[in-house]
C-alpha cells in the first residue's frame with residue numbers, strides 16, 4: 001500500500017511517500033481502507049515537534065488523526081463492525097504510529113464509527129478532532145447539558161470564538177442543532193459569510209467592532225457558554241459578556257499561551273474555566289461525543305463545503321506535504337487528502 005511517513009520531526013519536507021505492507025488487525029482492532037484523510041493543526045504540530053529533526057515517538061509515523069473509509073478486515077473479538085461498513089475514525093494516530101495518511105490503517109474498534117446512510121466520506125473525515133472537541137466544549141458548562149440533542153441547548157446563548165475555523169464551524173453546527181442561540185466572532189467579511197452559512201445567528205467582526213458591546217446588545221442577560229480558540233486575546237471580552245455561572249471552554253492557545261484573570265470579578269460571576277484537550281478527555285466524553293455526533297449526522301446537521309461554511313481543499317496522498325503546509329499556513333476551511341478506492 002501507499003503510505004506517507006516521517007522518521008524525524010520537522011517541516012513538511014520530512015514527509016515521504018513509501019510502499020508498506022498491509023498489516024492484519026490485532027484482536028479488538030479494525031482495518032480501514034481510508035478514502036479521505038482529514039488534516040488538523042495537531043497533525044502538523046506533531047510532525048513539526050520541536051522542529052529540530054528529533055526522533056518522533058515511534059521510529060516511523062504516519063500522520064493524521066482523522067479519516068473516513070470502508071472497513072476492510074476485523075480482528076478477533078470485534079462484534080459491532082463488519083467488512084464493508086462505511087466509517088469515520090478518530091484519534092487514529094494517538095499513542096500509535098499509524099494515522100490516516102495511508103491506504104489502510106488499523107485502529108482499535110472503539111475509534112471506528114459507522115457513518116449514517118447518506119453521509120459522505122468528506123464529512124466523515126472532517127469530524128474527529130473538530131466535532132469531538134466542539135462537543136466537549138459544548139457539554140462542560142455548569143447549567144448546561146452533558147449530552148447534545150435537539151433542544152439540549154434551547155434557551156442558551158453560546159459564543160463561538162472564530163466561527164470560520166474548523167472547530168468553530170463544528171461548534172456552531174452542533175450548538176445550532178441543539179437549539180442554542182449562536183453568536184460568533186470572525187475577522188473579516190469572507191469569514192462572516194462562512195460562519196453565517198454554518199448556522200450562526202449573529203456574526204461579529206472582532207477587528208472592526210467593539211465586540212463586547214455588540215455581544216452584550218445581542219445577549220443582554222449574558223452568554224451562557226463560550227467556545228474559545230484564543231483565550232489570551234479574548235479573556236477580557238469573555239468576562240465582559242458572560243452571565244453568572246457561565247463557562248468558558250478553552251481548547252486552544254492561538255495568539256498566546258498565557259492569560260490573566262481578575263479573581264474577584266470572576267468569583268462574583270461564578271465563572272467556570274474549563275480546559276479542553278481531546279487526547280485526555282477520557283473514554284466517557286469520547287463515547288458521548290461519538291453518540292451525539294452520530295445523531296447530528298443522521299439529522300444532516302454537520303454538512304461541509306463552502307455552502308455549509310467550511311470550504312474543502314483537496315490534495316492527493318502524494319502531496320500530503322502540501323496539505324500539511326496549507327493547514328500550517330492557516331487555510332480557511334478543511335484540508336482533505338484523497339485516497340480513492342479502486
Ligand SMILES: NC(=O)c1ccc[n+]([C@@H]2O[C@H](COP(=O)([O-])OP(=O)(O)OC[C@H]3O[C@@H](n4cnc5c(N)ncnc54)[C@H](OP(=O)(O)O)[C@@H]3O)[C@@H](O)[C@H]2O)c1
Pocket residue numbers: 040041042129130133161162163164165166167168185186187188191206229230233234250251252253254255276277278279330331332333
Ligand atoms: N484542545 C483540543 O483538543 C483541540 C482540538 C482541535 C483543535 N485544537 C487547536 O485549536 C486551534 C484551532 O484549530 P482549527 O482546526 O479550528 O483551526 P482553524 O481552522 O485554522 O481555525 C482557527 C480559527 O481561529 C480564529 N481566531 C484566531 N484568533 C482569534 C481571535 N482572537 N478571536 C476569534 N477568533 C480567532 C481564526 O480566525 P481569524 O484569525 O481570522 O480570527 C480561525 O478561523 C489550533 O491551535 C488547534 O491546534 C485543539
